[in-house]
Amino acid sequence: MSTMDVPGDDAGRAGGARAAGEVRAAAGSNKITWLTLALMTTSSVASLRASPTMAIYGLACVFLYLLPAVVFLLPTALVSAELASGWSGGVYNWVAQGLSKRMGFLAVWCQFAMTIFYYPSLLAFVASTVSYVINPALASNGAYTAIVIVVLYWTGVWVSSRGTNAVAGLASWGLIIGTLIPGVLLVLLGFVFLGQGNASAAPMTASHLFPAWTGVASLVLIVNNFLSYSGMEMNAVHVNKLRDPGKEFPKSMFLAMGMVLLIFILPALAISWVIPASQLSLTAGVMQAFDAFFQYFHIGWLVPIVAVALCAASLGGMLTWLAGPSKGLLLISRQEGYLPPFLQRLNSHGIQQNILVTQGVVTTVIALLYALIPNVSSVYWIFSVITTQVYLITYLLMFLAAIQLRRKQPDHPRGYRAPLLTVICVVGFVASALAMVIGFVPSSQFGSGSVWAYIGIVGGGLLLLGVVIPFSFLKARKPSWRQPEAGAGAFEEEVA
Numbered sequence: 001m002s003t004m005d006v007p008g009d010d011a012g013r014a015g016g017a018r019a020a021g022e023v024r025a026a027a028g029s030n031k032i033t034w035l036t037l038a039l040m041t042t043s044s045v046a047s048l049r050a051s052p053t054m055a056i057y058g059l060a061c062v063f064l065y066l067l068p069a070v071v072f073l074l075p076t077a078l079v080s081a082e083l084a085s086g087w088s089g090g091v092y093n094w095v096a097q098g099l100s101k102r103m104g105f106l107a108v109w110c111q112f113a114m115t116i117f118y119y120p121s122l123l124a125f126v127a128s129t130v131s132y133v134i135n136p137a138l139a140s141n142g143a144y145t146a147i148v149i150v151v152l153y154w155t156g157v158w159v160s161s162r163g164t165n166a167v168a169g170l171a172s173w174g175l176i177i178g179t180l181i182p183g184v185l186l187v188l189l190g191f192v193f194l195g196q197g198n199a200s201a202a203p204m205t206a207s208h209l210f211p212a213w214t215g216v217a218s219l220v221l222i223v224n225n226f227l228s229y230s231g232m233e234m235n236a237v238h239v240n241k242l243r244d245p246g247k248e249f250p251k252s253m254f255l256a257m258g259m260v261l262l263i264f265i266l267p268a269l270a271i272s273w274v275i276p277a278s279q280l281s282l283t284a285g286v287m288q289a290f291d292a293f294f295q296y297f298h299i300g301w302l303v304p305i306v307a308v309a310l311c312a313a314s315l316g317g318m319l320t321w322l323a324g325p326s327k328g329l330l331l332i333s334r335q336e337g338y339l340p341p342f343l344q345r346l347n348s349h350g351i352q353q354n355i356l357v358t359q360g361v362v363t364t365v366i367a368l369l370y371a372l373i374p375n376v377s378s379v380y381w382i383f384s385v386i387t388t389q390v391y392l393i394t395y396l397l398m399f400l401a402a403i404q405l406r407r408k409q410p411d412h413p414r415g416y417r418a419p420l421l422t423v424i425c426v427v428g429f430v431a432s433a434l435a436m437v438i439g440f441v442p443s444s445q446f447g448s449g450s451v452w453a454y455i456g457i458v459g460g461g462l463l464l465l466g467v468v469i470p471f472s473f474l475k476a477r478k479p480s481w482r483q484p485e486a487g488a489g490a491f492e493e494e495v496a
Contacts, residue, residue, distance in 0.1 A: 032241045034248035034255075040238065041077075041256035046263040048183055048310065049125050050228045052285020053384075054264070055271035058202030060211040065225060065264050068431070069257055073229040075428030076395065077253045078418040079402045085239045085415030087405075091398055092332050098401025098408070102474055105338050107397045109470040112325040114391040116359060116465065119318060120366045121383040123149040126314050128284035132291060133304040139284035142370045142379070149367035152315065157360050160322045161353045178313020182306055183267050186286075189293040190270030198296075202272035226435045227388040228264065230395075245416040283380045286310065326355045337481035338473055344483060382454065385439045386461035392432045393466050399429040436462075 054061035083094045091111060096104030127148035131138035138144045194200060202208075242248040271280070271289040274296075281288060287307060294300045330352045333339035339355075347353040366383070373379050403425050405412070418424055442454045 031243055032238065034242060034252040037238055037242065037249070037252040038255040038259070041252065042259045042263070045073075045229060045256070045260050046179055047228065048179055048186075048263075048267055048286055049122070049314070050225070050264070051268040051271055052280055052282050052288075053381075054225070054268040055202075055275070055285060055289075056277045056280055057211050058200075058272045058277070059204050059208045059269070061268045061272070062265055063210055065261055065268075068225040068229060068435075069261060071427055071431035072226055072395075072435075073257060073260075074253070075399070075424045075431070076229070077257075078250070078424055079399060079421065079428065081239045081245070081249050081253075081416045082414055082418045082421065083398070083402055083405070085245060086412055090328065091394060092328075094405070095397045095401045098404040099397065101336065103397055103401075105332070105336070105474065106466075106470050107394045108329055108332055109338075109473075110390050110393040110466055112329045113465040113469070114387045115322075115325055116362055117366065117383045117387040117390070117461065119153055119363050120149050120370070121380055121387060122314055122318055123152050123367075124283050124370065124380050124383075126152060126311050128281065129287050129307045129310050129314075131284065132287040132307045136284075136287075136291065139281060139287070142373060145283075146367045146369075146371040149370065150364050152318075153363050153367070154360055156315070156319050156322055157353075157356045160319060160356060161347055161349065161351045177309050178311075178316075179263065182286075182290075182309055183263055185306070186270045186289060186293070187266045189297065190273050190289075193293060193296065194273060200273045201276045204273075225264075226432070227384065227391060229260075230388075230391055240415045249416050322356060326352050326359070330355060333481075334483040337477055337479065337483075340473075340476075340481060341483075344481075382457055385458050386465070389436055389439050389458065389462040390466045392436050395432045396429060399425040399432070 054064055057064055084090075087093050087097060089096075090108070092104045092108040094104075095107040124145050127145045128139040130148065131141075131144070239245050239249050242252070267286075271285055274292045275285065275288050279288075287303070287310075290306050291300075291303055294302050329339070330344060334344055343352075343355050343358065345352075345354050370379050402418075403422055406421050440455050440458055442451055
């Protein structure tokens, strides 16, 4: 959330591992190896939640994962490493110094605001997964999905508001229990399935290496991969822990990128081997594949066990994301007075409960859409797109700020200097901007829905969360909102 996936994924992904890593980095001064950093980065980004989204494309998912890795994941990692090695304070300070404080607030606000739609989409995945323990038919039931989202979110708020230390432990195990073990199992079952002579549900020939072109809509699902790769800017805070950042950080990032791609691509392929694209659910696709494989191999009793493991990982990530982004926003707002005093108040456990509760009210309203819109996959996809759109604003500002800081402060000490920084920033900026534009095109999977309704919902969500609300806070800002003495000591520790 790092502050976070984050954003994932599982943004359920390893928001917890990322948050825990940041705390350790802030608290200690011991050096780490480039291999350790690679593993930490992998745990922060890798997730199974997005696999069904790409499994729809079959073999073409390889291309659709590689492209954003090259034009977004790598630029984000290299640029954020330079910024983190030269300036503390995270993305707020980078953008504030490179552009302006107002833009810095917008960047950190979007980091926080993306979670408003992230939670419903994550918990929709949990709801679909849990349905395979109760009744698989519930996976496509909007009312059931809405109830699960509301109950789990408010339970998470209650747990987080208690300041429990168990959250970090639950999330730290999420990568192993809910990602690595299920992911390896899914891939192994897939290879055995094909090895026994079964035909793949998706064509695996060279002619299918690229997605079939049916218009711009045929490429829309690639947008979701930008969110899957998000959060690299938070791992960059560890760059100064390396013994030789200039040489070791690139090695660490290339290894991490390779491992992340394997974790993303192989499970997506395994799902495409057993579930036809026309039958694949974006929320329940992982469990659809496990259920199909387990039934084929006559080990159906494993279905609920895998479902529980996947849910535990997602819920652990959600709990740490609840605390991470909102805490960063709180501390910065206390320093500069960006939020009204009501949202700056803490409960007896030192938790920003008012922010969590306000966010919960909005999340509850959003969850009701699952009950009102028949197609759960459609709602899930729309929320995922809005989440990505809002978060991409942060990256657009970060790339611009990096160019400005290299120009305005060329001699500022940096532990790592990204090669060809301007070129890398331009590539990352253009890729992010194109992803935002493509996100307004409905996926080819939604041929029956209203195009203008889709554009209206996505555009409205982006405009409201990414422009109207943050600039309303900036316009209403008053000197009395500043409480620098309340968070001065914690600011450097928590936000840096």
